[in-house]
Amino acid sequence: MNNTMDQSRRRLFNRRAQQAIRPPWSRTDIEFTDICTRCNLCIEACETAIIFRGDGGFPEINFSQAECTFCTKCVSACKEPLFNDPQQEPWQLRAVIDNSCLALSGIWCQACKDACDARAITFTPAIGCAPQPAIMLDSCTGCGACVSPCPSQSISITAKEPR
Structure with missing residues (x-):
């Protein structure tokens, strides 16, 4: 019985750790937490x-308040070998729009598109309803610029699905 409880606790901890978004160019979460001081x-x-x-x-x-500008200051400040080469892709994250999106509910809103410097969010016009949002996964950097301006908090940043 103790073994089952230990496994449940470990699974709960691992699930939480996987949900944490680490700074860009960070090593895997296990490596990160092993090395980070x-x-x-x-x-x-x-x-x-x-x-x-x-x-x-x-x-x-x-x-919730701002985005990552990929300035590399976090990488430069760190004295530990926690980060990968900043010349590579910063992370495997992307924006996801959930069903509480105002545009999906028929209300005209494009706040996320206006905030996206990468132009990864597009809106397709539709007859009789508000333009519908779509995220172009190849363009999305996962910077989070679209998160804070969303009035319905419908956007989250999550790990990219493998292709």
Whole structure:
């Protein structure tokens, strides 16, 4: 019985850890938490203040107020080998729009499109209803610029599905 409880706790912890979004160019979550000293240098260096002390004091990303500009200041500030080469793709994240989107409910809204510098969010005109949103996965950088302007909090940033 104790073994079953230990496995359940481990699964719960692993599920939470997988939901945490680490700074761009971070190594895998297991490597990250093994090496990170929780010194807060990346948090202090973040130009948009989206990095915060998450569970266990490890750095996590919160897009509710701003986006990642991929400035690499978090990478430069870190004294540990936590980050991959900043010349590579920063992370495997993308934006996802859920069913609470105002446009999907027939209300004209394109706040996410207006905030997206990568132009990864498009709206297709439709007769008799508001234009419908779509995310072009090849263009989405997962920067989170679309998250905070969404009035219905319908956008989240999640791991990309493997192709």
